[in-house]
Amino acid sequence: MSGHVFLVGPRGARSSRVLATVLGIAGLSFAAGCDDGTTTTTTSSGQSSSSSSSGSTGGMGGEGGMGGGGMGGGGGMGGGGMGGGGGMGGGSSEAKPVIVALSENGHDRFLGVTHDSQGNIYTTGIVSDGADAAADFATIVAKFTPAGELDEAFGTKGIATHNIIVGKGGEIARGIVVQSTGKIVVAGTVEHDGAADERDRDVAALRFNTDGTLDTTFGTNGVAILDLSDGELVGTTYVADTQWGLNLAANDKLVITGAQKAPGRTDLDFAVVQLDADGKLDTTFGTNGVTLVDIALQGASPKSATILGDGSIVMAGYTRDMDSIVSPVLFKLTPAGQLDPTFGAGGIFNQIVLGAVTEAYAVALQGTNFVTAGYGRNSAADSLDWISLRIGANGTLDTTYGESGVAKVDVAGFNDNARSLVTLPDNRLLLVGGGRSTMDDSNATVGVLMADGKIDTTFDAKGVKTYDLGGASDFFWGVSMSPDKKTVAIVGASGNAAGMGDDDAAIMLMPASL
Template sequence: MLKTVKHRSFLVRGAALALTLACMTGCGDDDEPTPTPDAGTNTDAGTDAGTNPTPDAGTGALDSDIAVVRFNEDGTHDTTFGAGGVTHVDFGTGRDGTRDSLWDVRVDGTDRIVLFGNKRADGTRSDTDRVVARLTATGALDTTFGSTETPNGFSVLNLSNLNDGMRYGFIQPDGKIMTSGYTSMPTGVGAQAANRIVLQRLNDNGTADDAFGWKGVVTSAPFQAQSETNPEWGMAEAYAVGMQSNGSYVTTGYGRSASSGAVDLVSFRYTATGALDPTWGVGGAVVLDLVGDNDRGRNLVVLNDDRVLHVGSGSLGAQNNQALLLVQTPDGQPDTAFAPEGYKTFSLDRPEQAFFGVARSADGNWAAAVGYRAGGNQNDDGILAIIPTSGSAEEVIIKATPISTSENDRFWSVAFDSTNRIYAAGFVTEGGDNQMVVARFTTEGNLDTTFGTGGIAKLNVATAGTEEAARGIAIQSDGKIVIGGPIEKR
């Protein structure tokens, strides 16, 4: 159900930003766990403990790079891209289990490729920095882009030596780049630190957009002290951000108004300049709590009519984490035309299901969500939901789409091409070796057998590597398919 909570938000400006950020202590219980390992051992609705947001396979590789590859429209590997068909991008040098990660891939209006991720901070620092990198349409590092005086292809944000958890991003119609994520900062209440939302907007050339927040950055702590007798703060994270037609930004993620306990799906809206919008939802917030357990927003897409589709997971009890779709009206109310309370959960015969990727078709008639099912002493499988945007939850097509019948596979991201074909990207394990995978589906949910082999294209970039997964996918204007993700450094 939707809950009403007290909240406040602020922009930390000027010297106060540097001072506050520099005072950061350990992240403790509020830090987000590692993205669910490829081996399927951690549950999506686990605790908030953990400090390393990077691995996909959870195997302890010393370092990783980002691999970006391209497929032709028929599913064959495009060897004209990058160097022999692969571009290796090194965000930074990994140490002590913290290494390069990738969360999203987008293409802009000229088919340049934008990567969204994190890296281990430089020098002796042990924190992570936010990284946006840009490649040319053919896979070369774009050295006209960057945050340094002499651009080098990378825009790096150091939040005064804090762990910055970059998540999903997007490119605006005007070419500006928006990113989401979170960091943990002191609350000023004893030794407490709590996660807060971090949004960043870049200009087209990779420099900070000073018209947004302070130097392009907004830090937002919506759940502050609830009362004089209970001064500890809650926490909030933004896993994704989308833009409505009036320039407002809507987030999805998870958080709680209390200092500890289960997390709920939370959503906020910010103006084009970064101020919290109190007209969103109820009192400026949307909080979805199904039955008092952990509910998480993992991604969102703004539909053509400014409604917002959130995807993630909801817990209905022990060993019952279900994939979740939530549709909101343009002002943040439940869309009762979609479902009586605006949301629907889905179970596919496993203890754990979750959506991580979502996309909208160019004509606005369709949306698609992808993720995985896991647990029950069975292999992990990718899952796919196809949503008619003018329909109800009862019209959603949802199915498990296993790539392997004997080992694990998951989908992390999804995209539509100009003809409404659906591309799901992730990984498949074969013989203990993880490979990148793309599958193409029709809007009826069937594999398109004219693509790849039986509708599936695989690529093993790092042979015998346990860390290899496509975390993002984007379609260029000529129909070619770009995917990217972390691989073990060789």
């Protein structure tokens, strides 16, 4: 890939935290907004130029009405003006992240990413109207060209924003897919409008047209709300519906992975929901469109899934037993939403791997096997390390992978968390997440494992590279492979350690041949 331009800029006057870094796949540059309203383009040759840029923050729209068992679409937050175009940069072959400031001083995070068939990159996540606990969150989608430029024909200068329920702070979008029509579907968790307890949550999906406008033909007025269960306060924890993954199935159907409160109990069950292409429950799947998986009455923590060529679904996550031991879960469903008895024990892999914690955050296909990304430790006294497992097609742990079936990476010496992964064209694995050297300092991290789970020292001596995005809690959350298998897109955020404060979204491109 040669000389690309990455355009970023602030919503409003804020721009001092937009980092003047260079995306480095054979030289990429970006335009960063300046405090005086100009745009400076920094290239790898060290040259810069300026152009005029306005970019003001738009206001929130009003909330839509109720209808047909689903929530009406909320008003959209105004999109942010983006920086002006920059010049081509030459130079470095080292990939570097770019910060994208979506709001003036709120929570801006990219959490999910995907490609369309043309190689365009779509990211989703959140933006908020403030940095405190009372901030209102909205869902965002940003579109980047294969060359790494914001597509200004999409949404408002490359970014589409929609606030599903206005005035509450529980909205978070993690999953994103592009249907064969080019329309973009996002899934997440949303506040339960009108709930007696404001902590109650529902699962939501919404669809954007190819130009970034809300597609009102989807669900009800563009949004499908799935109220799987009533939330409940259990001790000091509120148990409610949650979403984590979104996958595209045959005929543009949508598979949402998450959890709901277990019927008649106070813990969570894994939940897999299938919608038709237009956001209605697919009643041919599971029971009225939903499959619940209860594993030994243990609390479920759902994460992501992958869909096989035959339409089967493999979902990853973990459980916590009565002794507080956290163990990984993979289960396999048939295309009809039934547990596949040929996989694991009755369709489920769930066993204690490390003595204290083994979490599976993401799952990917490697040949006919399934590989995971997550983290774990042997005892409470140990720090957390990146953990990857390989589960065979029959649902058993592959002990030839890593060391006795466990690939472990100590990223930063304290607590490290892998969040997602992709299989590279040569069957190596690229994992993304974060690494903490201290409780108050986390850097975004990329790591590569060989096909057999050993650390790839050709990528780095430790197998990982860390990136300081400018915050105290920096993380990469999502990764996607381009359709030509040449580039991976990685997204995350420059975060505030306390969870409140001014966060910024981040994106980075890397060659898949790294």
